[in-house]
Amino acid sequence: MASAAKEFKVPPPPVTAGASGTGGRSSFSGITCTVFGSTGFLGRYVTHHVAKSGSRMILPTRCGENDRQHLKVMGDLGQILQMDYAISDEGAIRHAVERSNVVINMVGREWETRNFSFEDVHVTFPKKLAEICADVGVRRLIHVSALGAADDHPSAYFRTKAQGEAAVREAFPSATVVRPAKMVGVEDRFLNVFAEHSRKYPMVPIIDGGDTQHQPVFVDDVAVAIRQIVHDELTSGRTYELAGKKVYTVHDLAKLVLRTARSRRSTAYIPSFIMRALSCPHEFLLRKVPFPMPTPVGLTRSYIDAQSRDYVKAPDTLGFSDLGIDPNDIENGYVLDYLRSFRAGGYALGEAPWEQNAA
Template structure:
């Protein structure tokens, strides 16, 4: 079956945009997700019959093999930011990625793209970062020509970073600056990541390469929190918290993670001790012909909903000013 790409995790934040870009490029797409009933809207991102949604769990080898059957290309975007039940770092990142790579190899897939992360390091104190590095090794062992993608923090309308802190700013008088807020990030727009991945699927020169994807500028964590406050029109205290003292927050987050998405975990605290910016040692967006989108041009398009008055905040402010005149 020619011109078919299987996308694992295609209904997620990044996956939705990747599917949209692949559809624009003319691919027939098989979106493989754990819960197909939650991905019903995916078919709307392409023409009639262009996108199919099937059930697959990358922890289940048989379901993975069914999902890649007949595919020309495979994209694995599945990942977790914290461990919960069976969705652990080793099970999802390492074992799952290995299952996908071995199935892709055995199915004769031409191009395999594996989503990793900036900071992937086998020697990292973070279990997340170690598991991402182990996943890269497992994938390359089974499928040497696999393309590895390492993005920095990915931003966009449904992101889990800026939305989380904007919501926190709407509810709390304080925003914590873990480690003093000195950790640096290079946020990359989800649309740019999706374009890059779509181009990798048809670029033979990408085979076996590692790409580090970052935006046009890097920011300290403190500056990112200041931007969130500026965009949401909130005045909040930015409270520096040393890593040692933040350990208690991480411990509470570990407990919360058993049942709910936590504010932060102890493992995520470890990640914050290392800058999350591109090293310059690998290929990037420019090598794929993608011009990185600025943070400032996108954040206002969705953080407005956290302002008092939402999208009408500016109108309300003008009305108040007019009443006082």
């Protein structure tokens, strides 16, 4: 009888079972969500969208108050709780998730330092987090990885991303894995690199021939997709590759940025081995010095390696359409509006004379 009762066990109610109100702010979605990486590029958008749907938010961070105060207004009064933690402190991690029914992990790093290696951030911490979530009974775990993560990738960044996915799935089989393509937006480290180089250098450097393909996606679309995943329990155990509508080469993206910024600069092809050689002294110092160092844009190994392969969504994988979302075209004026700040003539609207016949 005991085994039969176990076989026909009633599934637990959905995470939104306790929802009340009309939805949105001043309502309760039934979700108490812990977000790791809330101060990052994607993290602030995810916090905004999940919080404004009426969710209680627990935001563990390791930064000062000035770096996280902008998150306080993303939900109603009393619904945003901030706390200090460290990725090596199991007690703090457990305290952050034990009252939540949803946990989102967006912790990542694009370069290694003396204190944190790719292995620490992309493998050890996600594995530890997944084990703790399984132990305390968290209902949903959403792990954000990266499009292009593979065990055989020449880049340590993408290899450890793949290893982190496997570790999370082993400890928490029902986890949802999200693989966003290169994200663009106000704080991105992709299109902003081309724009900044156009203001600093006589030519914009492009690695190798600039013919590798990318499918960049607007960061806010990824955040909306994660909010949809949080509310839809049918997404449990699945992997979603979130990429934009159109495939571009790196050269096409550089030209798009130059047209938007109204720059007269041209592009120059730089062999990848030269760029890697230039990045070596900086990468070495990052792993040795005990204090923060400025990081030149476009001169990290992960950025260079990201232009060595095509990063496009596989046709047979789940994506935006499976979540009922139509992502923005990145050439939409709203999406690329932030690049106008690089215009030498300011923010004036309209087309510059040399843009009219631009290639």
